[in-house]
Amino acid sequence: xxxxxxxxxxxxxxxxxxxxxxxxxxxxxxxxxxxxxxxxxxxxxxxxxxxxxxxxxxxxxxxxxxxxxxxxxxxxxxxxxxxxxxxxxxxxxxxxxxxxxxxxxxxxxxxxxxxxxxxxxxxxxxxxxxxxxxxxxxxxxxxxxxxxxxx
Amino acid sequence: xxxxxxxxxxxxxxxxxxxxxxxxxxxxxxxxxxxxxxxxxxxxxxxxxxxxxxxxxxxxxxxxxxxxxxxxxxxxxxxxxxxxxxxxxxxxxxxxxxxxxxxxxxxxxxxxxxxxxxxxxxxxxxxxxxxxxxxxxxxxxxxxxxxxxxxxxxxxxxxxxxxxxxxxxxxxxxxxxxxxxxxxxxxxxxxxxxxxxxxxxxxxxxxxxxxxxxxxxxxxxxxxxxxxxxxxxxxxxxxxxxxxxxxxxxxxxxxxxxxxxxxxxxxxxxxxxxxxxxxxxxxxxxxxxxxxxxxxxxxxxxxxxxxxxxxxxxxxxxxxxxxxxxxxxxxxxxxxxxxxxxxxxxxxxxxxxxxxxxxxxxxxxxxxxxxxxxxxxxxxxxxxxxxxxxxxxxxxxxxxxx
Numbered sequence: 001x002x003x004x005x006x007x008x009x010x011x012x013x014x015x016x017x018x019x020x021x022x023x024x025x026x027x028x029x030x031x032x033x034x035x036x037x038x039x040x041x042x043x044x045x046x047x048x049x050x051x052x053x054x055x056x057x058x059x060x061x062x063x064x065x066x067x068x069x070x071x072x073x074x075x076x077x078x079x080x081x082x083x084x085x086x087x088x089x090x091x092x093x094x095x096x097x098x099x100x101x102x103x104x105x106x107x108x109x110x111x112x113x114x115x116x117x118x119x120x121x122x123x124x125x126x127x128x129x130x131x132x133x134x135x136x137x138x139x140x141x142x143x144x145x146x147x148x149x150x151x
Numbered sequence: 152x153x154x155x156x157x158x159x160x161x162x163x164x165x166x167x168x169x170x171x172x173x174x175x176x177x178x179x180x181x182x183x184x185x186x187x188x189x190x191x192x193x194x195x196x197x198x199x200x201x202x203x204x205x206x207x208x209x210x211x212x213x214x215x216x217x218x219x220x221x222x223x224x225x226x227x228x229x230x231x232x233x234x235x236x237x238x239x240x241x242x243x244x245x246x247x248x249x250x251x252x253x254x255x256x257x258x259x260x261x262x263x264x265x266x267x268x269x270x271x272x273x274x275x276x277x278x279x280x281x282x283x284x285x286x287x288x289x290x291x292x293x294x295x296x297x298x299x300x301x302x303x304x305x306x307x308x309x310x311x312x313x314x315x316x317x318x319x320x321x322x323x324x325x326x327x328x329x330x331x332x333x334x335x336x337x338x339x340x341x342x343x344x345x346x347x348x349x350x351x352x353x354x355x356x357x358x359x360x361x362x363x364x365x366x367x368x369x370x371x372x373x374x375x376x377x378x379x380x381x382x383x384x385x386x387x388x389x390x391x392x393x394x395x396x397x398x399x400x401x402x403x404x405x406x407x408x409x410x411x412x413x414x415x416x417x418x419x420x421x422x423x424x425x426x427x428x429x430x431x432x433x434x435x436x437x438x439x440x441x442x443x444x445x446x447x448x449x450x451x452x453x454x455x456x457x458x459x460x461x462x463x464x465x466x467x468x469x470x471x472x473x474x475x476x477x478x479x480x481x482x483x484x485x486x487x488x489x490x491x492x493x494x495x496x497x498x499x500x501x502x503x504x505x506x507x508x509x510x511x512x513x514x515x516x517x518x519x520x521x522x523x524x525x526x527x528x529x530x531x532x533x534x535x536x537x538x539x540x541x542x543x544x545x546x547x548x549x550x551x552x553x
Contacts, residue, residue: 052317061315062260063226070226091374095459096419098505099285102552106285107270107278108231108251111184111221 035138036085039123039145043130044069048149054089057133059100060110074114074125074134081119081137089135089150174553178222187218190283192548199519199542200533202298203240203344206544213548214238215281217250229255235281240533242299244339250281251306259314266310272328272366273381274413274428277304282552287424287457287467288498289512289548294451294473295413295430299341299526304383304411307332307362324370331363334385341526348532350523353402355391360406375419385409393439401440408435422459428452447525448476457498465500475521490521492528507551514544 038054040046046067049057056062058073065071076082078094086097104110114132116125119140126132127144136142174185192213196206204210214237221231235250237243251270257263270278279285280296290298309332316325336342336358346353368379387409393402415428429452436445455469471494498512519538520527529538 052320056260056315056317063257064259092419093421096424103279103282103285105184105186105221106188106217106219106233106282106552108219108221108233108253108255108265109270109278111223111229111231112186 036081036088036135037138037140037142038133038135038148038150039126039142040071040133040148041126041128041130042144042146044071044133044146044148046148047146048151050151051089054150055091058090058113060104060113070131071133072114072129072131074116074122074129074132076118076122076135077115079118081135081140085135181222181224183220183222185218185220186553187216188282188284188550188552189216190214190548190550192289192546194544194546196542196544198539199529201542201544202528203242203341203530203533205240205533210240212238212240215243215283217281219250227257229257231255237281239298241344242339242341243337246337246339248337261314261316263313264310265313268306268308269311269330269332270306271304271330271362271364271383272311272313273304273364273383273411274366274379274430275415275417275426277381280305283510283548283550284508284552287465287500287510288455288469288496289510289546290496290514292428292451292453292455292469292471292496293494293528294453294471294492295428297341297526297528299344299528302336302340303334303342307334309333309362321372323372326368326370327365329365331361333359334362334387335359341530344532345522345526345530348530350395351393352395353389353391353393355389355402357391358387358389360385360387364411377415377417377419379415381411381413381415383411383413385411387434395439403440404436404438406434406436407444408433410434424457426453426455445524446478448478449525450474450476463502465502467498467500469496470494471496473520473527475525475527477521477524490524490527491518492520493517506553507549509549510547512546512548514542514546516542516544 046065046069049065053065057071063070083094086092086094090097101112105112116122119136122134122136123142123145126134175182193209193211194204194206194213195209198207200207204212217233217235219231219233221229223229232252233250234247236245236247238245249268251268253265253267253269255263255265272278276291276296280291280301307330309330311328311330313328318325338355343355343358362383362385364383366379366381368377370377385406387406389404391402392399411430411432413428413430418425432449434447438445451473453469453471455467457465457467459465473492475490495515496512498510500508500510502508518540519529522529522531
């Protein structure tokens with residue numbers, strides 16, 4: 001009898017663990033990079049982007065998503081969310097990213113992307129700017145924007 | 152000289168601006184971005200004068216600056232231009248030039264075109280070699296990015312096709328550039344400076360020609376690892392006058408073959424960056440209006456490493472190896488052996504803020520190339536006392552950009 005209850009308890013624990021894993025996996029698709037969520041202006045049609053697409057947008061290799069939506073990246077000046085986004089999605093350090101943008105600007109191969117203060121400023125800018133795409137901390141308010149799933 | 156360097160560094164720290172002036176403005180609802188940079192250096196060497204400067208007594212003649220403006224006309228179409236000027240010893244001499252002026256249309260990630268005067272993609276740093284603030288080192292490895300030969304590779308008037316293709320997560324990304332155009336050298340580069348002196352006594356009125364090639368770089372699936380290959384072919388004509396045979400006579404030289412192959416790799420991880428490149432430059436020329444032919448075989452490679460030890464401090468070092476061979480030919484003297492320069496370099500770079508930096512760099516060189524045949528940083532005319540086999544040099548440089 002006791003072992004039967006033990007079995008049921010173990011099954012319940014397993015279920016809880018699986019649920020937790022599923023929730024975490026789901027959450028991580030929205031906030032892959034150390035608690036960062038990717039947000040876009042409501043004019044952007046897509047509800048999701050691939051990590052590769054996101055990288056191309058922020059490295060100025062493309063200015064549109066696969067569905068044809070025009071996008072313009074906006075970055076934070078610094079902070080934990082910025083560091084995490086740059087490292088995990090762009091594969092660079094902040095210093096290397098600045099060097100990359102400057103090399104584009106001074107060789108005629110690109111322009112300096114819009115940079116604003118932090119989470120609140122990014123969210124506000126993305127909310128009001130057609131095609132803007134940015135990132136904020138997972139816990140930050142992103143009112144007026146849409147959160148993109150990163151696949 | 153030590154006191155001068157001290158005051159120079161003190162001035163840099165004092166002059167570091169705390170903020171930037173506005174650099175964007177709107178034209179017809181489109182944002183115009185304006186950016187610029189300036190750098191100033193001091194070079195001091197023990198015996199030999201280097202890079203056309205009087206470095207043996209210390210030289211401040213080491214300045215360059217540039218400014219650009221660019222704007223998007225549509226979401227995919229962008230225009231811009233940059234001017235550039237430098238005064239490096241006898242090079243540049245404060246004659247400004249149009250560095251680049253491009254119209255760029257990017258259809259999508261994998262295909263774009265740009266035309267105008269375009270910076271040439273060749274190896275890791277050809278197109279950014281003037282942009283001191285992007286690099287750890289005050290002088291890039293001279294075996295490949297010779298500052299006195301900048302004109303020969305820096306840009307072409309023509310067009311590029313470019314793009315990048317994601318292969319797959321397992322295979323990384325391939326980026327390509329193909330280009331064709333005309334190269335036109337300034338009158339104030341190392342090659343005209345070399346030939347102006349004895350025994351050549353040539354004054355060029357124009358020097359340039361067709362330049363075409365491509366660059367393929369692979370961002371490997373291993374994060375931070377890049378590998379690439381570049382090729383450039385040229386068909387160059389130089390016109391001018393010479394007094395080498397007494398009276399002033401017209402001069403013409405042209406290339407029968409002129410190509411460059413370059414292979415490179417880069418690994419960047421967190422605070423560490425390692426670069427390595429190899430270049431071979433080969434040319435076969437008719438000179439003195441076809442009276443002689445000369446072949447030049449230049450090979451260079453380097454390995455460089457840089458590490459950011461603190462937020463504002465980066466330390467770096469490289470070993471750069473340059474060799475030049477002028478094979479036997481009819482009618483011209485042949486040097487007894489190939490020339491070389493082996494350069495060991497250590498650098499410290501301090502970022503005073505996001506826009507200003509100071510670099511202190513030591514060069515320890517063995518050899519001086521073949522000064523009578525092809526520019527290699529050391530010129531006979533600057534060293535009438537005869538070149539010594541070894542050169543040690545200190546370079547201190549500061550730069551500002553916005």
